[in-house]
Amino acid sequence: MNAKIVIPGEEIESRGKKIGSNVYTRNGRSYSAVLGLLNENETYVKVVPLAGKYMPKEDDLVLGLVEDVKYAGAFLDISSVNSAFLPATEMGRNDDPKAGDLILARVSEVDEVNSARLISGSIVGRGKVIEVSSAKIPRVLGTKKSMLNLLKDKTGCKIIVGMNGRIWVQGENAPVVILAIRKIEEEAHKSGLTNKIETFLEKEIKKEKKSD
Template sequence: MNKIILPGEKVSDKPEQMPGTYIHDGKTYADVISLYDEEGKKSVPLEGMYLPRAEDYIVGVVCDVRFAGYNINIAPSFNAFLSGRESRDKFELGDVVFAKIAEVDEVNSVALTDARRLTGGKMIEVSPVKIPRVIGKKNSMVNMIIDSTKSEVYIGRNGRIWMSGGDIELTVRAIQKVEQEAHVSGLTDRVKKFLEDEAESE
């Protein structure tokens, strides 16, 4: 069962490393408002900024073209670097790209790899901490949305989501519903019913 935990609320009597928590006197407390899975003993923050991690996939925007590569904006006031040797594509200012974080160093400089250009679609932004809910367990949520809308969807851990083809408007509305109701139990069933109702109304 999921429950909302507030900042300062005790999560565990033991020291446990979970997102959005801190440890004090051998016990674990919520640092931000979070959704806590009492069965799985997992905490999912419901607010917060994106902190880049190696192996994350992100959706970014080319903000500077340089001789050696590209500066890619991946969050407000936060850029990453893509070496020209790390991509077969040539990018231009303003291009939207899907890429993997290869490395984050001790001063939070981010290096990207495996970048590809995304064209002809629409990009939206949601709170980065809601991205796990948009993806769902074993990709269940995003796959359900894709199956219903027939859209191609690329989800960045940085909170940016790009989509093209199919029913883009419905895809956006479904993702926004997930973001707005991320704290609600039974979310998958609620989104499934929403998509089914939309299909019947067409």
């Protein structure tokens, strides 16, 4: 994935192609709208952003922090433009959210001002939470979740990845997972990442064992 880096306003060759996200047209010519990687084939062009705020999409799993609890439900900070509402009816019977709790929920709908409504919420237990840019989440997951499975298998940790950029980790090797995710974050725009992370994890776990 050593794609070309494009700058906002840079012209993109799009003759006879479908225009994907983050590309805009003016007078029949196409330009990139963000700083990102050019992704194109014979039929379409789009730009994958390298940074940016999380914009909720239907069906995304997100990890939200409870900001405020009302009778009808809770407002969660999902590190987006607006906080998202999770109705009380969509929470587990025994879940009693309080400000500061971490909740895993699914986005059911997004309105015209990018506010999300959430469903199927459940409080997440003890663990470590880190935040990465939501633009980098696809690399943390990998193709068909290959990267996530690698992290889970090598370290034996439980990991929940919220599409909004919050990642919850629980287990003995949690610090190693966090180091690995930081490395993915740094090198998200480069190719051959899964292999690199595999060797990195093996090395780190060996180190941990030695120090024990």
